[in-house]
Amino acid sequence: MDGQASRRRYRLLGRDGEFYECEQPGTLGGNSRECIYGRLDCPAALAALAGGNVYAQHRVFFADEAAAIAAGYRPCGRCLRARYTLWTRGGVPNTAEYPWLFLPPSELSSHCE
Numbered sequence: 001m002d003g004q005a006s007r008r009r010y011r012l013l014g015r016d017g018e019f020y021e022c023e024q025p026g027t028l029g030g031n032s033r034e035c036i037y038g039r040l041d042c043p044a045a046l047a048a049l050a051g052g053n054v055y056a057q058h059r060v061f062f063a064d065e066a067a068a069i070a071a072g073y074r075p076c077g078r079c080l081r082a083r084y085t086l087w088t089r090g091g092v093p094n095t096a097e098y099p100w101l102f103l104p105p106s107e108l109s110s111h112c113e
């Protein structure tokens with residue numbers, strides 16, 4: 001399973017909102033139309049992807065959560081419910097002022113950049 005797979009480049013959305021290529025796949029997915037980020041296995045995202053290719057056109061990926069937040073995305077209310085609740089209480093869209101950024105790293109850690 002080496003060869004092509006090991007040389008694959010993934011297109012990720014960076015903190016500055018610009019796309020870049022990375023050898024590692026993203027850890028989070030997102031919807032560029034609604035500026036929402038969530039888990040790669042988010043039930044809402046998978047259902048939308050299964051529903052046609054319109055959603056796929058707006059599908060983006062992030063190396064980590066900090067990148068998604070910096071790019072102006074907010075957490076998904078379905079798969080990241082705890083974060084979404086925090087966001088509705090105090091997170092400020094288009095800023096890095098999300099409470100959990102100051103918590104110890106979670107399972108959503110960076111591996112690229």
Ligand SMILES: [Zn+2]
Nearest residue numbers: 038042076079
């Ligand atoms: Zn989700």
